[in-house]
Amino acid sequence: MLIRQKVEITIKNKTEEIWNFAADPKNWTASNTLEHKGLKIFNKNNRPETGANFHQKELVAGIFADLKGHFLYVEKPKIVVWTGIAAYKLLGGLITIRIPEGGTATITQKNGSVRLAHDVFMNFPESIVGKIMYWCFINLLNGQKAVFDHANRELVYFKKQLDKN
Numbered sequence: 001m002l003i004r005q006k007v008e009i010t011i012k013n014k015t016e017e018i019w020n021f022a023a024d025p026k027n028w029t030a031s032n033t034l035e036h037k038g039l040k041i042f043n044k045n046n047r048p049e050t051g052a053n054f055h056q057k058e059l060v061a062g063i064f065a066d067l068k069g070h071f072l073y074v075e076k077p078k079i080v081v082w083t084g085i086a087a088y089k090l091l092g093g094l095i096t097i098r099i100p101e102g103g104t105a106t107i108t109q110k111n112g113s114v115r116l117a118h119d120v121f122m123n124f125p126e127s128i129v130g131k132i133m134y135w136c137f138i139n140l141l142n143g144q145k146a147v148f149d150h151a152n153r154e155l156v157y158f159k160k161q162l163d164k165n
Contacts, residue, residue: 001124001134005147008117009155013162015107015114019077022105022116022158023047031157035059035150050074054082061137061146064089067101080105086122088133097133099124116158118151 011018021027025039025046037057043049048071056067069084083102090097103120124134137143 001126001130003122003124003134003137003144003147004119005121005144005151006117006119007148007151007155008115009152009159010113010115011159011162012113012164015077015109018107018114018116018158018162021162022107023076023080027158027161028154031154032058032150034153037064048074048076048080048082054084058150060086060088060150061141061143063141065099069101072102077107079107097129099133116155118155120147120151122147 022031025041028039029036035058037059039054039056041047041049041052041054043052048054050071050073052074053068053070056069058065058067065086065088067084067086069082071080071082073079073081081102081104083100086099086101088097088099089095100123101121102123103118105116105118108115108117122137124130124137
């Protein structure tokens with residue numbers, strides 16, 4: 001059971017400037033201080049590269065998630081495709097549910113502006129527990145809106161930091 005959310009924003013700046021700022025784990029963490037708890041990329045540059053692993057701690061819809069993943073494809077300064085498994089810890093960690101997640105971030109130039117977009121997904125398992133989690137996430141936690149708000153907060157931060165009038 002798939003949850004998919006796409007957010008996008010226009011920034012008046014160069015694609016390379018946006019890439020360099022957004023690809024820095026410190027800036028990514030700062031882009032959503034309410035929910036991001038740290039990002040580490042496991043390569044010598046500590047930046048997205050095809051095949052590099054990463055570890056991000058965050059909150060989604062108020063639930064702590066320990067996301068471990070890797071970058072499937074990176075084409076600087078245009079696209080990043082990532083995937084991972086987020087371990088959602090419930091009841092103080094008594095219950096852990098693992099949800100496959102992923103996304104595609106794109107930076108495209110158009111008419112003197114740049115469109116920054118992030119298309120993210122969560123893929124709840126088809127098991128009974130997965131169906132219960134999906135129902136709770138959508139209906140009790142307003143999960144679709146929470147995913148939108150989470151991703152949009154990041155892009156709004158980048159716009160505020162990088163927009164040149």
